[in-house]
Amino acid sequence: xxxxRTVLVVAERLDAxxxxxxxQLNQRGVPVMRFDSADFPQRLAxxxxxxxxxxxWRGSLTDGCRSVRLEDVRAVYYRRPGRPRIADTVAEPYATxxxxxxxxxxxxxxxxxxxxxxxxPHHDRVAAHKxxxxxAAAGAGLRVxxxxxxNDPAEARAFAGTVDNRLICKPxxxxxxxxxxxxxxxxxxxxxxxxxxDDSVRLTAHYFQEDVPKKHEVRLVxxxxxxxxxxxxxxxxxxxxxxRTDYENLEYGTTEAxxxxxxxxxxxxxxxxxxxxxxxxxxTPDDEWVFFENNPAGTWSWVENxxxxxxxxxxxxxxxxxxx
Numbered sequence: 001x002x003x004x005r006t007v008l009v010v011a012e013r014l015d016a017x018x019x020x021x022x023x024q025l026n027q028r029g030v031p032v033m034r035f036d037s038a039d040f041p042q043r044l045a046x047x048x049x050x051x052x053x054x055x056x057w058r059g060s061l062t063d064g065c066r067s068v069r070l071e072d073v074r075a076v077y078y079r080r081p082g083r084p085r086i087a088d089t090v091a092e093p094y095a096t097x098x099x100x101x102x103x104x105x106x107x108x109x110x111x112x113x114x115x116x117x118x119x120x121p122h123h124d125r126v127a128a129h130k131x132x133x134x135x136a137a138a139g140a141g142l143r144v145x146x147x148x149x150x151n152d153p154a155e156a157r158a159f160a161g162t163v164d165n166r167l168i169c170k171p172x173x174x175x176x177x178x179x180x181x182x183x184x185x186x187x188x189x190x191x192x193x194x195x196x197x198d199d200s201v202r203l204t205a206h207y208f209q210e211d212v213p214k215k216h217e218v219r220l221v222x223x224x225x226x227x228x229x230x231x232x233x234x235x236x237x238x239x240x241x242x243x244r245t246d247y248e249n250l251e252y253g254t255t256e257a258x259x260x261x262x263x264x265x266x267x268x269x270x271x272x273x274x275x276x277x278x279x280x281x282x283x284t285p286d287d288e289w290v291f292f293e294n295n296p297a298g299t300w301s302w303v304e305n306x307x308x309x310x311x312x313x314x315x316x317x318x319x320x321x322x323x324x
Contacts, residue, residue: 005074024316038082160194
């Protein structure tokens, strides 16, 4: 690869992780074009041409100030961009149809580029499914918690008995609730008293797990096989149940993942064909690592900021590729 080839950074405008990756690439003199898919098609122009004798798509991306040729892209950092926004002058149902067309065009043309990815969004979507993750993690050699997905209250109560009535409930699918308030509501992991399980369980699927005893938790960030383990110690009951609900009562540090965990995590990522993962583990009082989940587009800037672990540099190493 030559120094002139560009890295595309596809992310929302206010994304600290993307900012840190761009800064690292700039320090190395690697050309970068950053944009949000939400800018397409109103502020971003895509032209992609494919010919029967060509090896792939050729064309350009232009935002009025910068332009890059698709064939000159060396890598893509793809992290939670917005969906394309269609002009207000387009009425429904045509606006939704146009948005889906724009979304498919941008996503699939970029995904067809034969370049380095963190992560290819098609792989990301499969890798984000929590029930499948437990199967993959166990198959890779990681310990996983006993789990139950059900809308049957009798089954939920029976499951509680098998885990000594130490029970938590968490969402099957991540996301927030738009309640109309200024900030959307996060649905947190919470402990469940089995005596409180009633017919309301029938209203939707519930994801129950055994409540794993924790000495501390680990956010394990993996970039191209490199492991960066940040420890999280909750100093309140709320933080020990779900550390995302009480940031004021957290203590941070670093640790080393056991060799067996590192090998299993790499097998897990190879299964999904992903380069980046943001893993959540509990470390028990007996120092056993228990896998909870992996977010293939998880946040990590706070891990680097709190611990100094060089995660952004690892991203830049991979995206830059060989320098000789």
